[in-house]
Amino acid sequence: MPLELYQAMGRFGLLASRIGPGPHLKSFRLPGGVRPEEFDYFHELIAHEEVAAIGSSGFCDGLGAGFVIGLPPVLAFGSKELVAKVVPQVLLGNKRICLAITEPTAGSDVANISCTARKTPDGKYYIVNGVKKWITNGVFCDYFVTAVRTGGPGMGGISVLLIERSEGLETKQIKTSYSSAAGTAYVTYDEVRVPVENLIGREGGGFPVIMFNFNHERWLIIVAVIRYARLVAEECFKWANARKVFGKPLIEQPVIRFKLARMFSQVEAVHSWLESITFNMTRMSYKEQSATLAGPIALLKYQTTRVAHDVSDEACQIFGGRAITKTGLGSIVEGFQRTYKFGSILGGSEEIMA
Numbered sequence: 001m002p003l004e005l006y007q008a009m010g011r012f013g014l015l016a017s018r019i020g021p022g023p024h025l026k027s028f029r030l031p032g033g034v035r036p037e038e039f040d041y042f043h044e045l046i047a048h049e050e051v052a053a054i055g056s057s058g059f060c061d062g063l064g065a066g067f068v069i070g071l072p073p074v075l076a077f078g079s080k081e082l083v084a085k086v087v088p089q090v091l092l093g094n095k096r097i098c099l100a101i102t103e104p105t106a107g108s109d110v111a112n113i114s115c116t117a118r119k120t121p122d123g124k125y126y127i128v129n130g131v132k133k134w135i136t137n138g139v140f141c142d143y144f145v146t147a148v149r150t151g152g153p154g155m156g157g158i159s160v161l162l163i164e165r166s167e168g169l170e171t172k173q174i175k176t177s178y179s180s181a182a183g184t185a186y187v188t189y190d191e192v193r194v195p196v197e198n199l200i201g202r203e204g205g206g207f208p209v210i211m212f213n214f215n216h217e218r219w220l221i222i223v224a225v226i227r228y229a230r231l232v233a234e235e236c237f238k239w240a241n242a243r244k245v246f247g248k249p250l251i252e253q254p255v256i257r258f259k260l261a262r263m264f265s266q267v268e269a270v271h272s273w274l275e276s277i278t279f280n281m282t283r284m285s286y287k288e289q290s291a292t293l294a295g296p297i298a299l300l301k302y303q304t305t306r307v308a309h310d311v312s313d314e315a316c317q318i319f320g321g322r323a324i325t326k327t328g329l330g331s332i333v334e335g336f337q338r339t340y341k342f343g344s345i346l347g348g349s350e351e352i353m354a
Contacts, residue, residue, distance in 0.1 A: 010093030058179025066098030066137025138185025
């Protein structure tokens with residue numbers, strides 16, 4: 001993903017508008033002339049929806065899926081010096097950041113990560129060794145917010161470090177079901193030296209930092225999946241009116257109207273739930289959200305990805321062969337049916353959500 005595109009989004013204020021309200025917005029011009037002090041989670045919801053409405057999940061994730069989950073831990077738990085160094089450059093699009101938690105043998109089971117960080121004898125650096133997998137945007141990022149093991153087994157031995165791309169850190173593109181534009185990476189840390197000042201939170205306190213971040217990550221996944229599902233349902237409605245079958249428009253077939261009604265009723269239901277949760281977010285601090293909304297957000301994510309499954313299935317039946325063709329009138333439906341499962345896995349699988 002070109003750096004120039006990130007810089008353009010930074011100048012426009014789109015990057016800043018995808019991180020949520022807070023003092024970090026004060027020095028940025030936001031889209032639509034919204035003043036930083038007026039900005040709330042509904043404005044952020046709109047920003048995520050507009051990106052998702054492009055209708056290409058791999059490209060959309062390339063526009064900052066790693067940044068929107070990688071920067072919040074720095075904002076919430078990083079030192080003043082770290083925030084001052086990293087946040088402005090990332091929000092301007094000059095530097096790019098991602099979240100590196102998942103490993104080949106530790107996905108939703110975060111407490112079992114094995115990437116290690118040991119301190120040098122002089123206590124000035126951590127030496128990081130290990131691997132991370134399926135790291136969105138990792139191919140082109142400058143900063144990696146990385147979960148490491150600094151202590152014993154379990155959640156109590158986990159810390160989080162901001163690791164700059166440097167000697168010993170290598171990234172390799174992973175070919176997934178969607179576009180390589182997302183920059184999904186296999187990240188290798190081989191004796192990477194990290195200043196102790198890059199610790200996010202406290203040593204051994206990384207697990208709460210990771211959990212603290214999950215609500216926002218899951219919420220934005222919900223926003224994107226619902227908007228993409230709505231786009232697919234809209235495409236089905238337009239196609240059903242345009243397509244002639246047996247001498248009359250496809251929409252005149254009762255079974256097609258039933259499919260459309262089922263799709264739209266499910267999308268509207270989860271969107272209503274999303275707006276309810278978002279309203280509650282505007283009335284709570286980040287800490288209160290973590291304590292109160294974790295359950296509802298997890299359940300909504302589960303329900304949303306189940307709706308995506310149903311929408312994809314019905315859309316494929318309505319579009320027929322075009323739904324499995326990458327070009328032409330069915331391209332949006334084809335892209336959705338090929339990639340909608342990302343939402344049911346990333347940020348915690350459906351089984352974890354339930």
